[in-house]
Amino acid sequence: MGATEPGRNRSRLTHRARYALRHPERVPAHARRAARDALLRLRYRGDHIAYYRAVMASDTARSAEAAVGHTPSRETWARIGRMQFDYLVAHGLRPHHRMLEIGCGNLRAGRLFIGHLDTGNYYGIDISPHILLAAQDTLVREGLQAKLPHLTLAADLTLAFLPEGHFDVVHAHSVFSHSPRHVIEECFAHVGRVLAPGGFFDFTFDRTEGEEHQVLREDFYYRTETLIGLAARYGLSARLMDDWERLPHRQSKIRVTAMSDRARTVGP
Template identity: 70%
Template sequence: MTRKNLTANRTTLTHRVRYAARHPDRVPRYLARAGRDAWLRLRHRDHVAYYRAVMRSDCAADPEAAVGSKTHDRWLALGKMQFDYLVGHGLQPGDRMLEIGCGNLRAGWRFIDYLEPGRYYGLDISPDILFAAQDTVVRQRLQDKVPHLTPVRDLTFAFLPDAHFRVVHAHSVFSHSPPHVIDECLAHVGRVLRPDGWFDFTFDRTEAEEHHVLREDFYYRTETLVALAGKHGLRAEFMADWEKLPHGQSKIRVRLPAGA
């Protein structure tokens, strides 16, 4: 997968017309998404409730497609990419790991298999995708690893203990989140991080005007998210080595301030 156009504004009429001309086969799917978006906007003013409804709809069709994988091979490849990256950056079997937006365990089943029993915690706002996650645990025969899979209403992590996780991970979560949801996460994630821990998140990057498509896909400048992390006392680093991998998103790592 190639890096997405970093200067495009996907909300403009010009971009939409040009995109439709280049990809006429994708127009029916976009129109279906737009219709669903309009209906769900009327029913759910809160973004988390809205996106929970999106996931319910997508999971009913295909749980793997619901987390952004068009084929099973791609589902496997993207999960392995996430797993290899974190292990390459120092994730150890004895670490406690929190995965925000764990989905149907595209990467999570590999983390569960690698970590010691009870060390993996997966959260998601969608109960439907967590049912699919349970199916993945069964399919991979990982019951003895006792993973924690928990539905949540928000990203405050209020039920989790202080300084509990060395690694926190959120893949393709902020790409579907408006600023106030990201702010909420960054305001609270530092409490559950160990002093030597880190939080990795991916996002859809733009170098032009920030924008979103429907209420499903959000595009941010790197400096916006770095500043937002700094607002909550977190040190943020753009992960340039992630850019070399075949995925369309970018990655930022945040840590607690030195000496915390």
């Protein structure tokens, strides 16, 4: 399935009017988000992380499940977590790997990664203290305490407090879909330092084949080439994961590796 309607610009007035006519029941919720956006934009002018942290605080107060995935249904929450997990295991995640999950949320997939990995090998970071508390609830509910996962609040994506060459797998699901370009660029500039030799970084994004755009400060749509080009600037080789496109999920997925690794495996 992958990106739905990848040529569409959702920020256009005509799109929004047509959408409202097709889904009148969604108009009040969107109006609420738009009003919140106006308020938070004023309060956190130019500081996207503070802005989005406030969005998460407000969404988590309603429902932690909805805060990470638009729907409060526990079934959908579990299904999307399972989809991430099954895909990553099929694409190389092994119990001895050390994994960093950026934007771990309330462990929708993290609970499965933690169960699969050897004790202490999961490291989740998030900008939202509220969702990290909800993540602790998930750990308790799932009885995963003995796996000793790390859950840490992060102020940015410089990853400066993490060790060099440590993580075999870095994963970020539905994080760059909420991130302006400078946040993604910051991540690309620093993720190579924490990747172990041969390691990889998988992330999802909202893909457009038309004009890049955003809806409020919450949802960002990028072209694949933009992200591949941006990664290359930081010595990272990136490719679209074609088989992810067949899954019932509206985002696309890119895998990033260090270019120096490719040189090592392909050889001169």
